[in-house]
Amino acid sequence: MDKNSRIRFEMLKTALAVTLALGLVFVIILLVSREPQAAIRSFLGGPLSSLRRFGNVIEAMTPLMFTGLSVTMLYRAGLFNLSMEGGFFIACVAATASAVTLNLPAGLNLLVALAAGALAGGVSSLIPGALKVKCHANELVTSLMLNYVLLYLGLYVIVNILHDPAMSSNYSYAFPSNMLFPRLIPGTRINAGVFVALGCAALVYVLLDRTSFGYKVTMIGHNSRLAEAAGINVGRTIILSQLIGGMLAGLGGAVEMFGMYKRFQYQGLPGYGWDGVLIAIVAQFKPQFVPLSAFFLAYLRIGADIMARETDVPSEIVAVIQAVVIVLISAEAILKGYQRRLVVRQARKEEALNG
Amino acid sequence: MGREILNMSRITKIYPNGVMANKDVSLSVEEGEIHALMGENGAGKSTLMKILFGIEAYDEGRITFDGRDLVHAASAAVIKSGIGMVHQHFMLVDSLRVYENIILGLEPVKGPVINAARAIAETRALGERYNLKVDPLARVEDISVGLKQKVELLKVLLRGARLLILDEPTAVLTPQETEELFGQLLLLKKNNHTIIFISHKIREVMKICDRVTVLRAGRNVGALKVAQTCPEEISRLMVGRDVVLKLDKRPRREGPPLLEARGLSLTNRFGKATLKKVDFQLRSGQILGVAGVEGNGQNELAEAIFGLARGAEGQVLVKGRDILGLSIRRIRDLGLSYIPEDRLTLGLAAAGSVWQNLIPDRADSPALKTWGFLSLRKIARHAGELIEAFNILCRGPDQEAGLLSGGNMQKVVVARELSADPDVLIANQPTRGIDVGANEFIWKKIVEMRDAGKAILLVSADLNEILELSDSILVMCEGEAAAYFEDAAAVTEEELGLRMLGYKSKEAAAHGQK
Ligand SMILES: Nc1ncnc2c1ncn2[C@@H]1O[C@H](COP(=O)(O)OP(=O)(O)OP(=O)(O)O)[C@@H](O)[C@H]1O
Ligand SMILES: [Mg+2]
Numbered sequence: 001m002d003k004n005s006r007i008r009f010e011m012l013k014t015a016l017a018v019t020l021a022l023g024l025v026f027v028i029i030l031l032v033s034r035e036p037q038a039a040i041r042s043f044l045g046g047p048l049s050s051l052r053r054f055g056n057v058i059e060a061m062t063p064l065m066f067t068g069l070s071v072t073m074l075y076r077a078g079l080f081n082l083s084m085e086g087g088f089f090i091a092c093v094a095a096t097a098s099a100v101t102l103n104l105p106a107g108l109n110l111l112v113a114l115a116a117g118a119l120a121g122g123v124s125s126l127i128p129g130a131l132k133v134k135c136h137a138n139e140l141v142t143s144l145m146l147n148y149v150l151l152y153l154g155l156y157v158i159v160n161i162l163h164d165p166a167m168s169s170n171y172s173y174a175f176p177s178n179m180l181f182p183r184l185i186p187g188t189r190i191n192a193g194v195f196v197a198l199g200c201a202a203l204v205y206v207l208l209d210r211t212s213f214g215y216k217v218t219m220i221g222h223n224s225r226l227a228e229a230a231g232i233n234v235g236r237t238i239i240l241s242q243l244i245g246g247m248l249a250g251l252g253g254a255v256e257m258f259g260m261y262k263r264f265q266y267q268g269l270p271g272y273g274w275d276g277v278l279i280a281i282v283a284q285f286k287p288q289f290v291p292l293s294a295f296f297l298a299y300l301r302i303g304a305d306i307m308a309r310e311t312d313v314p315s316e317i318v319a320v321i322q323a324v325v326i327v328l329i330s331a332e333a334i335l336k337g338y339q340r341r342l343v344v345r346q347a348r349k350e351e352a353l354n355g
Numbered sequence: 356m357g358r359e360i361l362n363m364s365r366i367t368k369i370y371p372n373g374v375m376a377n378k379d380v381s382l383s384v385e386e387g388e389i390h391a392l393m394g395e396n397g398a399g400k401s402t403l404m405k406i407l408f409g410i411e412a413y414d415e416g417r418i419t420f421d422g423r424d425l426v427h428a429a430s431a432a433v434i435k436s437g438i439g440m441v442h443q444h445f446m447l448v449d450s451l452r453v454y455e456n457i458i459l460g461l462e463p464v465k466g467p468v469i470n471a472a473r474a475i476a477e478t479r480a481l482g483e484r485y486n487l488k489v490d491p492l493a494r495v496e497d498i499s500v501g502l503k504q505k506v507e508l509l510k511v512l513l514r515g516a517r518l519l520i521l522d523e524p525t526a527v528l529t530p531q532e533t534e535e536l537f538g539q540l541l542l543l544k545k546n547n548h549t550i551i552f553i554s555h556k557i558r559e560v561m562k563i564c565d566r567v568t569v570l571r572a573g574r575n576v577g578a579l580k581v582a583q584t585c586p587e588e589i590s591r592l593m594v595g596r597d598v599v600l601k602l603d604k605r606p607r608r609e610g611p612p613l614l615e616a617r618g619l620s621l622t623n624r625f626g627k628a629t630l631k632k633v634d635f636q637l638r639s640g641q642i643l644g645v646a647g648v649e650g651n652g653q654n655e656l657a658e659a660i661f662g663l664a665r666g667a668e669g670q671v672l673v674k675g676r677d678i679l680g681l682s683i684r685r686i687r688d689l690g691l692s693y694i695p696e697d698r699l700t701l702g703l704a705a706a707g708s709v710w711q712n713l714i715p716d717r718a719d720s721p722a723l724k725t726w727g728f729l730s731l732r733k734i735a736r737h738a739g740e741l742i743e744a745f746n747i748l749c750r751g752p753d754q755e756a757g758l759l760s761g762g763n764m765q766k767v768v769v770a771r772e773l774s775a776d777p778d779v780l781i782a783n784q785p786t787r788g789i790d791v792g793a794n795e796f797i798w799k800k801i802v803e804m805r806d807a808g809k810a811i812l813l814v815s816a817d818l819n820e821i822l823e824l825s826d827s828i829l830v831m832c833e834g835e836a837a838a839y840f841e842d843a844a845a846v847t848e849e850e851l852g853l854r855m856l857g858y859k860s861k862e863a864a865a866h867g868q869k
Contacts, residue, residue: 210728212718219715222704229663229693229701230715231684346373 014329021325028320032313039311046306047299053306055188057298059260063088064294065197066252067276069204072285073245074125076208077238078221079132081139084249085273086147087124089266091253093154093162094120096264099175099257100162106178113179114254121250122243124150129242133235151269158264172264181259193259197291200248204287207244217241249273278322282329300325360386360549361407361518366416368402372750372758376402377413378573384518389540389550391560391581394570394593395790396762397748400553401443403570404520408440409433420518439516441507443523443553443761443788444699447495454478454491457510481509486539497625499650501532508539518549523761525554526788529649529816530852537563555762555790557586558819569593594792604802607826610639613810614660614691614779618669621659621834629655631834632669637779637810642801644825644843645814648855652834653814654696657783660812661693662686663701673779687716690778694768694785696814702768705757709749710738712756713771745770746793761788773800780804783814798824818848830854 026040033039042049047057070084095117104112127146131137155170162172181191208214216237220227228234252272257264279297283289301318308315361384368377376399384390392400405411407418409430418425420436428436447456458474478491487505495503504524511519521540525533540550540563554560560567561581568578569592577592587597614637621630630652637643647653659667662683671679673689681689695701703712714723714734723733738752747766749759756767765788772780782801786794801811801824815821821828821843828846830838838854840846 206728210731212724212729215711215714215718215729219704219707219711219718222707222711223700225701226704226712227715229661229683229695231682231687232715232718233682233684348369 017328018325021321021328024324025321028317029313032317033311035311039307039313042310043303043307043313046310047302049306051185051187053302055185055190056302057295058190058194059188060298060301061291061294062193062197062259063252063256063270063272064275064279064297065194065201065291066255067249067272068279068283068290068294069197069200069276069287070121070125070245070249070252070273071276071280072283072287072290073204073208073217073248074242075280075285076214076221077217077241078224079129079139079238079242081125081128081143082273082277083125083128083139083143083146083242083246084121084276085269085271086143086150087121087246087249088253088272089269090124090150090154091117091121091250092257092264092266093157094250095254095257096162096172096175097157099179100173106176109176110179110258113258114251117254117257118247118251121253122247125242125246125249126239129239133238147269162264164263167263169265170267174263175258175261179258180262181255189260191259193255196255197252200251201287201291204248204290208287213237213240249276278326282326297322358386359383360421362419363403363407364417364419366403366406366413366418368399368406368411368413370402370758372754374750374758376573377406380416380570380573380575382568382575383578384549384551385566386549387544387547388565389544389552389563391564391567392551392553392570393555393557393560393567393589395572396766396788396793397760398570398593398790399573400570401522401760404440404522404551404553407433408438408520434514434516437515437517438520439511439514439518440520441504441511441522441524443526445503445507447503447506449494449496451495452491453489453493453495453498453506456495456506457481457491457513459510461514477513478509481513485509485512486542487512500527501529501535501649504528504532504536516548518551519543520551520553522553523555523788524552525556525559527816530818531648531855533559555788555794557589557791560589561586571595590791593790602798602802602823605806607805608640608808609826610808612636612638612672613674614812615672616656616660616669617672619656619659619671620668621655621664622666623655629834630659630667633831633834633836635829635836635839637812639778639808639810640805642805642811642813642824642826644821644828645812645831646818646821646828646851646855647831647837649816651855652831654783655834656831657693657696657781657812657814661691661781663693687775687777692716692772692775692777692780694772694780694782696783696787698764698768698787703756703764705755707756708753709742709747709756709759709767710734710752712767713738713741713752713774716771716775741770741774744774746796762790762793765789766793769797773804777809779810779812781812781814784816785813786815786817786820818851822846822848822851832857 029039030036047053067084067088074081074084095113098113098116099109102109102112124146128139128143131142132139158172159170164171164173181193184190184192208217216227216232219232220234220237224234275297279290279293282296283293300322304315304318304321307313361382363380363382366377366380369375380399380403382403394400402411406413409428409432412427420438423436425433425436448459454475457478475491482488487509489502489505495506504527524536528536543550552564564581566578566580567589569576569589571593591597616633616635619630619633620628623629633656635643645653645656655664658664660671662678662681667679669679670677673691678686678689699705714737717723723737724730725733735752742749742752745766747770748763756764759767769785786797789797805811813821813824825843828840828843828851829836830851832855837857
């Protein structure tokens with residue numbers, strides 16, 4: 001198959017997977033609900049039924065894009081780990097600390113806080129990466145362990161240093177109001193953060209697919225021994241890729257803070273890192289597909305939320321639906337037979353032409 | 356002999372990426388014969404054998420073995436019916452022991468546990484019977500390629516194979532090991548086993564095969580009795596022209612030394628000294644062949660020079676400068692390049708595309724960039740040129756490298772390393788698994804480099820290659836530079852063979868003294 005028909009085929013496959021998944025979702029809804037029609041309507045149409053709800057989708061999509069990009073970057077070098085989960089969280093803490101302790105002029109304070117978040121996230125991924133390179137420690141194990149350290153370190157800082165005594169829960173002091181991202185569309189919380197995320201997607205695409213650094217990262221992921229024999233500095237490239245991957249998650253955390261919240265109020269790991277893995281898989285680890293993939297997951301979530309609120313379908317079903325869709329999309333075998341017939345027909349045609 | 360045991364008729368195979376690897380191919384094999392399957396790189400030999408063995412599906416045709424239909428049979432059923440295969444790229448579990456590999460899937464059990472004692476005994480007995488001696492307890496990662504081959508053969512024999520498929524078994528063997536293998540194959544033949552033998556070396560085919568089937572671009576072009584043909588006819592069938600693997604070399608014009616090893620020593624991770632104070636000098640305009648029985652330090656020598664082996668001691672001087680301990684980037688920048696022994700570990704990223712595999716050493720080169728960004732257009736042009744120049748059979752630069760035929764993978768590696776335009780080329784088995792036409796081409800390229808004043812260190816298990824190409828020859832034995840011949844033309848194959856085995860001279864060999 002040539003490139004065009006392969007892309008067309010991939011799109012067809014994804015569409016079919018989504019259709020199948022939705023079919024299965026409907027079956028599940030039919031089984032658990034006494035008002036299936038209403039449930040399906042609010043699931044599919046809910047997010048489009050008002051500006052505010054559609055806004056919710058866009059809002060939910062922003063952090064997902066960041067962690068999806070982060071995972072794309074981290075995994076390109078072949079280091080399968082979950083450092084972006086802890087990185088996202090600790091970046092929120094770092095950004096908060098910067099925002100409420102440094103008294104910087106408007107504009108500069110936001111920039112510094114975003115940088116602090118990115119840096120914190122970067123370091124969180126850098127550590128497992130460096131341990132891998134220097135001590136051959138398994139990056140999945142070290143990143144999971146590190147996530148606990150980051151979680152409790154973060155909570156410690158919030159509770160003991162940044163906690164606003166006026167609040168009953170473990171909330172931090174409020175961010176200076178001149179730091180918050182401007183809301184772009186009245187009636188929603190859509191803010192400039194989504195554009196920052198889209199910009200990052202473009203940057204990551206260029207970095208991975210159009211620079212020699214990205215090419216080296218890709219080759220290391222394919223076969224690090226070849227990369228080494230070819231003269232690529234494998235250790236340094238891996239560490240740099242992990243730093244950048246972590247920074248994306250970190251920036252995502254900081255953007256989420258100033259885009260959606262008025263103060264730090266997480267009580268545990270928010271789970272965006274895990275979501276990032278899903279997003280990256282659905283996007284087939286290509287940065288250019290991450291926004292679409294994030295939109296899709298966000299839409300599913302908001303739709304399911306609305307369905308849970310408006311009908312008798314419990315919101316836990318969302319998790320089931322998510323799983324079904326992901327499995328189907330990542331399933332290689334769908335349409336295998338059809339693809340074969342397509343290929344065989346084309347090969348015969350070429351054969352006939354060439355004699 | 357005489358009874359047809361295998362019949363593959365009008366087999367057509369189209370791979371998922373649209374490559375038509377076999378088109379109406381037929382193959383008929385008689386019981387008790389050694390049947391050669393020949394053809395250029397990518398002609399479809401491995402594919403046809405994988406189809407027979409049941410690990411690739413086919414689109415058309417039928418297969419009968421021993422009177423029974425094997426239509427679209429799964430591999431397990433094929434094995435059961437008495438067919439065994441040794442693949443072009445070995446399929447062994449490196450971390451397991453020899454006997455564990457051999458019994459994998461057929462473990463004799465004692466209750467829920469594997470009866471190890473019995474498995475070891477069985478492995479030994481089988482080895483005795485077919486003269487394939489290997490230590491059942493050795494770990495596969497520690498044994499030589501020649502031994503791995505024996506393990507593969509034992510694996511197949513233990514499963515009761517009467518028809519053995521050997522996909523380029525000699526590509527990785529030294530002449531001595533090849534001789535040994537031939538002895539074993541003839542023994543098998545005497546026991547009424549049937550063998551399908553794939554090789555690019557016409558000499559070998561002439562020597563032990565009864566008949567030969569030739570493929571070209573996925574089609575049959577002939578089936579001949581070996582006794583009634585000649586090497587020229589076979590090569591004409593394969594390539595469509597005469598290929599004579601003989602070189603017309605200009606007399607050498609040597610310049611200053613470019614690469615020099617002084618007291619180069621290396622100890623491997625098991626504490627064994629694999630290189631012992633090796634000295635040699637390689638001059639501009641010289642091809643220095645490194646010969647030796649597999650596992651005597653030739654590979655280590657190549658890797659130590661190129662900075663791939665950690666902990667080497669002594670000195671390696673390039674243009675008068677010690678490169679030991681420098682990064683590979685620096686070494687390459689000093690004008691060295693390297694064709695590794697094993698294409699699948701150090702030479703290629705199977706999951707990457709052909710173009711990705713052609714540029715890893717030059718990704719920072721401004722020639723591939725526009726405004727500091729990689730230019731896919733420039734890269735595609737560069738890759739296209741190399742594909743054309745080295746005649747790499749693929750569907751274009753975007754094809755996955757892991758889907759190429761073995762010889763075409765090798766061409767990718769060679770194309771990359773030669774096009775780096777090095778001053779010193781370290782070529783470690785450069786023509787392994789490559790067809791005669793491509794072999795001739797690569798030899799010519801190497802000689803061209805020499806005539807242009809470059810220096811080449813040629814490590815090869817193929818004595819013929821060493822003798823044809825080299826200006827001078829270094830013989831390695833047990834990690835030492837056992838002999839050096841300044842003028843390769845004055846050395847006979849016999850003398851070289853003795854030196855490789857560690858004898859000091861013909862007379863000493865006659866008396867068994869080393
Ligand atoms: N898994 C695969 N998917 C797609 N194409 C393949 C695959 N395996 C082989 N091919 C293609 O099929 C053709 C025949 O390959 P095959 O491996 O049978 O060649 P071969 O005769 O064994 O060559 P060699 O002497 O180099 O080993 C080649 O063009 C190769 O690129
Ligand atoms: Mg092959």
